[in-house]
Amino acid sequence: MSDSNPLKPGVSRRTAVKALGATLGAAAFAKAIAPLTDWAKDQSVDDFLQKHYKELDAEAKEKVFRRLEAETKEQYGADVTINDPQAIPGTKFGYALNLSICVGCRKCAEACHIENNHDRKSKNSYIRVLEMDKGSLDLENGRANYDGPVPKKNKFYMPVQCHQCDAPPCVDVCPVEATWKEPDGIVAIDYNWCIGCRYCEAACPYHARRFNWEKPQIPKEEITPVQGYLSNRLRPQGVMEKCTFCMHRTREGRMPACLEACPTGARVFGNLLDPSSEIRWVLENKRVFVLKEDVGTKPNFFYFFDE
Amino acid sequence: MNIKDRSVIFLSIVKSSVIIPIAAAGILIATTSLAYWIYQRSFVPFHGHEAQSEVAPYIPAKTHEVHLHPSPETPSVSTDLKNFKGQTVELSCANCHSTKTPNRDLREGADLKDFHQDLTVAHGNLSCLSCHDSENYDNLHLADGTSIPFSDTKLLCAQCHGPQHRDYEHGSHGGMTGYWDLSRGPRVRNTCTVCHDPHAPAYPQVLPAPFGAREPAPEHH
Numbered sequence: 001m002s003d004s005n006p007l008k009p010g011v012s013r014r015t016a017v018k019a020l021g022a023t024l025g026a027a028a029f030a031k032a033i034a035p036l037t038d039w040a041k042d043q044s045v046d047d048f049l050q051k052h053y054k055e056l057d058a059e060a061k062e063k064v065f066r067r068l069e070a071e072t073k074e075q076y077g078a079d080v081t082i083n084d085p086q087a088i089p090g091t092k093f094g095y096a097l098n099l100s101i102c103v104g105c106r107k108c109a110e111a112c113h114i115e116n117n118h119d120r121k122s123k124n125s126y127i128r129v130l131e132m133d134k135g136s137l138d139l140e141n142g143r144a145n146y147d148g149p150v151p152k153k154n155k156f157y158m159p160v161q162c163h164q165c166d167a168p169p170c171v172d173v174c175p176v177e178a179t180w181k182e183p184d185g186i187v188a189i190d191y192n193w194c195i196g197c198r199y200c201e202a203a204c205p206y207h208a209r210r211f212n213w214e215k216p217q218i219p220k221e222e223i224t225p226v227q228g229y230l231s232n233r234l235r236p237q238g239v240m241e242k243c244t245f246c247m248h249r250t251r252e253g254r255m256p257a258c259l260e261a262c263p264t265g266a267r268v269f270g271n272l273l274d275p276s277s278e279i280r281w282v283l284e285n286k287r288v289f290v291l292k293e294d295v296g297t298k299p300n301f302f303y304f305f306d307e
Numbered sequence: 308m309n310i311k312d313r314s315v316i317f318l319s320i321v322k323s324s325v326i327i328p329i330a331a332a333g334i335l336i337a338t339t340s341l342a343y344w345i346y347q348r349s350f351v352p353f354h355g356h357e358a359q360s361e362v363a364p365y366i367p368a369k370t371h372e373v374h375l376h377p378s379p380e381t382p383s384v385s386t387d388l389k390n391f392k393g394q395t396v397e398l399s400c401a402n403c404h405s406t407k408t409p410n411r412d413l414r415e416g417a418d419l420k421d422f423h424q425d426l427t428v429a430h431g432n433l434s435c436l437s438c439h440d441s442e443n444y445d446n447l448h449l450a451d452g453t454s455i456p457f458s459d460t461k462l463l464c465a466q467c468h469g470p471q472h473r474d475y476e477h478g479s480h481g482g483m484t485g486y487w488d489l490s491r492g493p494r495v496r497n498t499c500t501v502c503h504d505p506h507a508p509a510y511p512q513v514l515p516a517p518f519g520a521r522e523p524a525p526e527h528h
Contacts, residue, residue, distance in 0.1 A: 090365030109519030125519030145520045149512035253488030265481035273364035278478030
């Protein structure tokens with residue numbers, strides 16, 4: 001009977017099983033939170049504690065912009081200036097595109113790629129040019145990966161980018177308000193506030209938003225040095241990005257990069273509120289339509305044909 | 308009746324007559340404000356987004372100019388002669404044409420014997436002298452015979468291509484760079500002949516740049 005004395009020294013089976021369970025539990029917990037420690041590695045405390053763009057005062061903005069400039073220098077070796085030009089009061093930006101004279105050369109997509117500091121390997125661009133059969137407007141069968149000399153016979157070309165909608169579904173679905181309408185109509189993203197859930201990408205009927213699957217890789221001499229906090233600065237991995245009508249240029253009075261690159265002049269940009277602007281002339285005198293009008297997004301990007 | 312019994316009765320009176328209505332009102336207020344909050348966040352954006360009507364439209368002063376690039380120049384013809392510096396000698400049009408009799412029927416470079424044989428002409432039904440001025444080959448002429456310098460080529464094109472000229476004048480035809488806001492900087496515009504060869508004006512085919520060509524993610528059924 002003395003063999004089964006529970007008070008005898010040594011480790012009982014119950015204790016051993018308990019210890020094993022505790023060890024496994026601790027190991028599983030450590031494994032489960034491992035991604036969190038990894039994630040914290042490439043994020044500074046300042047970055048983590050940064051407030052939403054709209055809550056930053058002038059002083060805080062200055063700090064953030066200088067920090068991002070230093071990070072760009074450190075990670076890419078490039079000297080850049082980051083700023084946030086504000087909307088010009090009394091402007092609402094609009095864009096119109098003449099489908100009759102677009103030849104599908106994708107020079108706009110190239111200019112966007114360079115201006116907006118897109119990842120070089122993916123040849124990413126905010127503009128997707130769809131090749132479709134003449135006489136149709138069948139977006140489902142529009143091809144973006146066409147090749148060979150353009151324009152092809154019996155085809156037409158429709159560049160699609162962010163339409164800066166007045167009722168933007170992408171803004172409505174954002175769970176953290178990382179994207180919003182600016183006073184001049186531009187839909188902006190705070191790349192540092194975005195959590196990368198990609199709801200907005202799914203919500204956009206124009207497929208205008210892109211996700212940074214990887215950290216963009218660009219040789220330092222190719223980086224566009226004049227950067228906007230809400231537009232073309234280098235985006236971190238895991239956040240959404242989109243066309244901003246080149247906010248950093250257009251709010252300084254310049255044309256968007258895609259317009260300057262267009263060899264045929266198919267693109268017309270300007271202030272929709274100015275009755276004497278070129279864009280207003282197009283809206284008043286051309287046969288203008290918007291893409292997927294039925295979904296109620298109220299785009300500020302218009303397409304037109306010549307007579 | 309002791310104190311305990313009294314308090315029980317008092318509490319039961321309070322419960323039935325006061326607490327229930329107060330609680331009901333509280334729940335109603337909470338539900339209403341929650342519903343309003345949800346409405347504000349989810350439906351108002353669809354109705355809102357009206358243009359800011361208080362702010363006057365920004366109409367920039369046109370303090371900067373719109374330049375033509377490049378300004379069209381009077382052409383010259385290269386010869387196979389070299390000057391003492393080894394540079395190709397270029398001759399003005401009048402150099403040869405002043406001594407030659409104009410041939411109004413000529414339409415093709417291939418029909419010529421001395422110069423311009425390699426010139427491809429694919430421009431409607433025009434002949435050389437539809438545009439070139441036979442009185443002064445360093446000039447062009449309009450349909451009414453008015454002689455115009457090469458720098459006014461746009462006017463010549465506009466005679467037949469009215470809609471394109473109208474669109475050009477309203478900024479919706481022809482490439483440009485610079486400022487949309489002319490109070491902040493100038494704009495540079497292409498002339499007709501930058502993109503269109505006047506002898507064969509159809510815009511040529513080009514190879515597309517390889518950017519943004521990735522298809523949208525394939526659908527998974």
